[in-house]
Amino acid sequence: MADKKPVTICIINLKGGVGKSTITALLSRYAFNNRKKDVLAIDIDPQANLSQGLMHQSYSTFLSQKGASVVEVFNDYIPPNKNGGAQPLSADAVSEIILDGGDRKLELIPSRFDFSDALTNAVRPDPKILARFLSRNFKNKDVILIDCSPTESVFTTAAYHASDYVLIPVKPEFFATIGFPLLAESLENFKRKNRSQGIEVAGVVINNAFYHGGNDGGPEKKRAMKEIRDECRRNGWHVFSKQMYHSRGYPKLMRGDYSHSGDAGLFWTFADEFFARLGI
Ligand SMILES: Nc1ncnc2c1ncn2[C@@H]1O[C@H](COP(=O)(O)OP(=O)(O)OP(=O)(O)O)[C@@H](O)[C@H]1O
Numbered sequence: 001m002a003d004k005k006p007v008t009i010c011i012i013n014l015k016g017g018v019g020k021s022t023i024t025a026l027l028s029r030y031a032f033n034n035r036k037k038d039v040l041a042i043d044i045d046p047q048a049n050l051s052q053g054l055m056h057q058s059y060s061t062f063l064s065q066k067g068a069s070v071v072e073v074f075n076d077y078i079p080p081n082k083n084g085g086a087q088p089l090s091a092d093a094v095s096e097i098i099l100d101g102g103d104r105k106l107e108l109i110p111s112r113f114d115f116s117d118a119l120t121n122a123v124r125p126d127p128k129i130l131a132r133f134l135s136r137n138f139k140n141k142d143v144i145l146i147d148c149s150p151t152e153s154v155f156t157t158a159a160y161h162a163s164d165y166v167l168i169p170v171k172p173e174f175f176a177t178i179g180f181p182l183l184a185e186s187l188e189n190f191k192r193k194n195r196s197q198g199i200e201v202a203g204v205v206i207n208n209a210f211y212h213g214g215n216d217g218g219p220e221k222k223r224a225m226k227e228i229r230d231e232c233r234r235n236g237w238h239v240f241s242k243q244m245y246h247s248r249g250y251p252k253l254m255r256g257d258y259s260h261s262g263d264a265g266l267f268w269t270f271a272d273e274f275f276a277r278l279g280i
């Protein structure tokens with residue numbers, strides 16, 4: 001039998017505000033709660049929206065206590081602090097337990113606002129460092145989800161090195177696919193330089209589409225949907241059949257508040273399709 005190995009997915013679109021962090025938070029909770037998986041979520045966006053969504057109030061405590069974060073993963077050590085000198089990085093030091101099921105957990109490696117400052121101003125970090133750290137410390141996880149920032153950088157490459165799959169959320173709006181050519185090119189470049197790695201686009205998920213049942217979005221959204229389908233066909237990217245509707249429930253669900261989720265409660269239809277496609 002092959003070794004147990006996590007399936008790692010990075011959530012990316014080089015366009016902002018399309019739902020990457022929301023989807024990462026929801027898929028992480030869904031994998032843990034509904035599919036009973038041992039899950040690690042990683043926030044590599046300096047905006048730290050995923051960290052705030054999963055940690056809530058404890059994120060401010062984490063910041064004020066200068067907890068170890070993904071910055072330390074990229075630096076490859078824990079800096080000296082009041083407890084002593086520089087320490088080697090450990091899994092426990094950088095991961096926060098969000099949900100604990102005993103033998104399986106939902107853990108998070110949080111981000112920090114000074115992420116880019118701390119790293120990009122220094123020597124360019126090794127883009128393989130994240131993959132290496134995960135392979136050493138989290139090889140028993142079932143699922144690892146990485147929330148990317150909307151701009152391409154060394155951290156995007158780091159996410160590729162660590163990932164089996166890419167999930168691309170898109171919002172059917174004006175210029176919906178503006179980032180697709182750049183993303184396709186960045187993936188092709190990566191694959192050309194890293195031929196032994198089997199990274200694939202798992203698919204494109206239509207998010208924040210229209211109100212379920214009621215409004216179909218009108219001609220603007222129809223035009224955007226056609227543009228998305230055409231671009232996906234051109235790139236050979238699968239489009240998930242289940243869509244995520246526009247719902248004010250999403251910001252609540254992101255924080256883990258499952259009361260009155262409205263149409264956001266239909267998220268599971270996409271989540272099931274997604275995990276089934278990946279065989280998770
Ligand atoms: N289906 C939806 N219905 C309503 N609001 C949504 C939906 N999906 C996302 N949102 C809201 O849209 C905003 C952007 O979502 P989110 O932060 O997940 O996007 P993002 O792609 O991670 O953004 P960024 O590029 O800044 O990282 C948030 O306020 C979120 O609550």
Ligand SMILES: [Mg+2]
Nearest residue numbers: 020021045049
């Ligand atoms: Mg985000």
